[in-house]
Amino acid sequence: MFDSRHIRTFHAVVASGSYSAAARLLGYTQPAITQQMKALERAAGTPLFTRLGRRMQLTEAGESLARHAETILGTLSAAESQLKAYARLRTGRVRLCGFPSANATLVPEALSALAAEHPGVQVELLEGEPPASLRRLERGECDITLAFTYPGLHEEVPDEVVEVRLLEDQLTVLLPTGHALARRRAVHLADLAEERWIAGCPRCRANLLHECAGLGFVPDIRFATDDNLVVQSLVAQGLGVAMMPALVLPSLSLTRVCGRTLEPAARRHISAYVRRDHLRIPATAVVLDMLRQVAANRVGC
Template identity: 80%
Template sequence: MFDSRHIRTFHEVVKTGSYSAAARSLGYTQPAITQQMKALERAVGTPLFLRVGRRMRLTEAGETLVRHADVILGSLSAAQQQLTALTRLRTGRVRVCAFPSANATLVPEALSRLATGHPGVRVELLEDEPPESLRRLVRGECDLTLAFTYPGLHDEVPDEVVEILLMEDQLTVLLPTGHPLARRRSVKITDLAGERWIAGCLRCRANLLHECAELGFAPDVAFATDDNLVVQSLVAEGLGVAMVPALVLSFMCHKKVTGRPLDPASRRRVCAYVLREHLRIPATALVLDELRAVAANKVGC
C-alpha cells in the first residue's frame, strides 16, 4: 500500500530533478525527502532512481510509477474537492421519505428554504405511510423519514434510529358545510356517534377506532381511503364525516367542507427519524434543521 504523501513527494522530485529542489519546493528538509523516497522504494520493492554522476535517472519502475502518479494525485485532488464540497454543504444528496400530508406541507417549504441557502444540496423525495416508511429507513432506502404516531399507538423505535419530535398536529373533524355541527367552534366525537365515517390510512383508521372505543362506541366506517383529496370529496358530497390532522386543512380544496377542532383536543406526534450515525452527515443534519424550522411555525406545534 502506497502512502499518498510519498507519491506526492516522488512527483515533486521527478518534476524538480533532485531531492534538494523538491525539499525547497515542498518546505521539507532534504533528509526528510530522502527518508520518504526510501520508504516508497521499500513499498514498491525496487529502486526508483539511479544516480548517474550528479544527475538522477528514473529506473523502469520509476518510469512506471511516474505514468500513474499524475492519475493518482488527480484522483486524490478530485476526492478532496468533492469531500470539501460535501462538508461545506455546497453539494450533497439526501433521500427523504414522508407521509402524504407532510409531503404536501412541511417538505416543500423546507426544500424551498434549503434551495435558497444551499442550492447544491439535492433532495430526493419518496412517499410512504408509517410504519413502512420507518422500515425503509432501516433498510437504507432513505436517509431521513417523516412519520406520525398517535397516543396509545406508538411503535417501538429501533436502537439505531433517533426519533426527533417536530410538532404536535391537532386532529380536526371534517363536516359537510351544511351539517348542524359545522356551526360550532369545536366538536365532540361523541356528538358524531351516529354518523357514517370516512377513514384514512391504516394508522389513522386504527386511531379513529381506538378513540371511539375509548368513548364507548364503534364508528360506522362507510369508506376508507389513503387519499386526503378523496376524503374531502366524500365529505363534500355528504357521504360521511372524517377525522383528519390540521396539516390537511392547509390544502383543503372543497368549499363545501368545514373543519372543526375536537373537544377535548386530540393530537398526533409528527417526528423525524434518522439513523444515529447519519446525524453527523452535514447535508442530512441541514435538511433536518430546515424541517424543524418549518414545523415550529405550523398549527398545533
Template identity: 75%
Template sequence: MFDSRHIRTFHEVVRAGSYSAAARTLGYTQPAITQQMKALERSVGTPLFIRVGRRMRLTEAGEALERHAGEILERISVAQHQMSAITRLRAGRVRMCAFPSAAATLVPEALARLAAEHPAIRVELQEGEPPDSLRRVVDGECDVTLAFTYPGLHEQVPEELIEIPLMEDQLTVLLPTGHPMARRRAVKLAELAEERWIAGCLRCRANFLHECAELGFAPDIAFTTDDTLVVQSLVAEGLGIAMMPGLVLSFLVHRKVTGRALDPASRRQVSAYVLREHLEIPATALVLDELRAVSGNRVGC
C-alpha cells in the same frame, strides 16, 4: 497502501529531476525527501530510482508508478474539494421520506428555506407511511424520514433510530359545509357516533378505531382510502365524514368541505427519525434544522 504525500513527493522528484531540486520546490530538506522515497519503495516492494552518474533514472516500477501518479493526485484533489464543499455546506445530498400530509406542507417550506441559503444541497424526496418509512432509514434507503405516532397505540420504533420531535398535529373532523356540526368551532367525537365515516391509512384508522372504542362505539366505515383528495371529494358529496390531521386543513381544495377540531383535543406526534451517525453529517443536520423551524410555526395546528 500508498501514502498520498509520498506520491506527491515522488511526482515532484520525477518532474524536478533530483531529490535536491524537489526539496527546494516542496520546502523540505533533502534528507526528508530521501526518507519519503525510501518509505515509498518499501511500500511498493521494489526500487523506483537508479542513479546513472549524477542523474536519477526511473526503474520499470518507477515508470509504471509515474504513469498513474498524476491521475492519482488529481483524483485526490477532486475528492478533497468535494469533501470540503460537503463539510462547509456548499454541497451535499439528503434522501428524505415523508408521509403525504407532511410532504405537502412541512417539506416544501423547509426545502424552500434550504434552497435560499444552500442551493447546492440537494434533497431527494420519497413518500411513505410509517412503519415502512421508518424501516427505510434502518435499511439505508433514506437518510431522514418524517413519521407520526399516536399516544394511545404504543407503537414500536426501531431502536436504531433517533427521534427528533417536530410538532403536535391536532386531529380534525372533515364535514360537508352544510352539516349541522359545521357551524360549531369544535365537535365531540361521541356526538358523531351515528355518522358514516371515511377512514384513512392503516395507522390513522387504528387510532380512529381506538378513540371510538374508548367512547364506547364502533364507527360505520363506508370507505377507506389513503388519498386525502379522495377523502375530501367523498365528504363534499355527503358520502361520509372523516377524521383527518390538522396539516391537511392547509390544502383543503373543496369549498363544500370544512374542518373542525375535536373537543377534547386529540393529537398525533410528528417527528423526524434518523440514524445517530447521520446527525454528524452537516447537510442532514441542516435539513433537520429547517424542519424544526417550519414545524415550530405550526405547533398546535
C-alpha cells in the same frame, strides 16, 4: 500499498530534477525526501531512481510510476475537492420518506428553505405511512423518515435510530359545508355517532376506533383511503365525515368542506427519525434542521 504523501514527493522530485530541489519546493529537509523515496521504493519492490553524476535518473519502473503519478494526484485532488463540497454543503443527497400530509405541507416548506440556503443539496422524496416507513429507514432505504403516532402508541425503533420530535398536530373533523354541525366552531365527537365515516390509513383508522370507543360508540366506516384529496372529495359529496389532522387544513382544495375542532381535543405526534450515525452527515443534518424550523413555526397547529 503506496502512501499518497510519497507519491506527491516523488512527483516533486521528478518535476524538479533532484532531492534537494524537491526539498526546497515542499519545505522539507533533504534527508526527509531521501527517507520518503526509500520508503516508496520498498513499497514498489524495485528502485525508482539511479544516480548519473549529480543528477537523478528514473529507472524504467520510475518512468512508469511517473506517468501514473500525475493521474493519481489529480484523482486525489478531485476527491478531496468533492469531500470538501459535501462537508461545506455545496453538494449532497438526502432520501426523505414522509407520510402524505407531511409531504404536502411540512416538506415543501423545508425544501424551499433548503434550496435558498444550500441549492447544491438534493433531496429524493419518498412516501410511506408508518410503521412501514420506519422499516424503510431501518433497511437503509432512506436517510430520514417522518412518522406520526397517537397518544398511547409508542414507536418501537432500534437503538441506532434517533427520534426528533417536531410538533403536535391537532385532529379535526372534516364536514360538508352544508352539515348542521358546520356552523359550530368545535364539534363533540359523540355528536357524530350516527354519521357515516371515511377512515384514513390503518394507523389513523385504529385511532378513530379508539377515540370513538372511549365515548361508547363504533363508527360506521363506509370508506377507507390514505389519500387526503379523495377524503375531501368524498366528504364534499356528503358521503361521510372524516377525522383530519389540522396540518392538512390549509391545503384543502375544495370549497364544499370545512374543518372543525374536535372535542374532546385529540392530537397526534409528528417526529423525524434518523439513524444516529447519519446525524454527522452534513446534508442529512441540515435537512433535519430545516424540518425543525418549519415545525417550530407550526406549533399548536
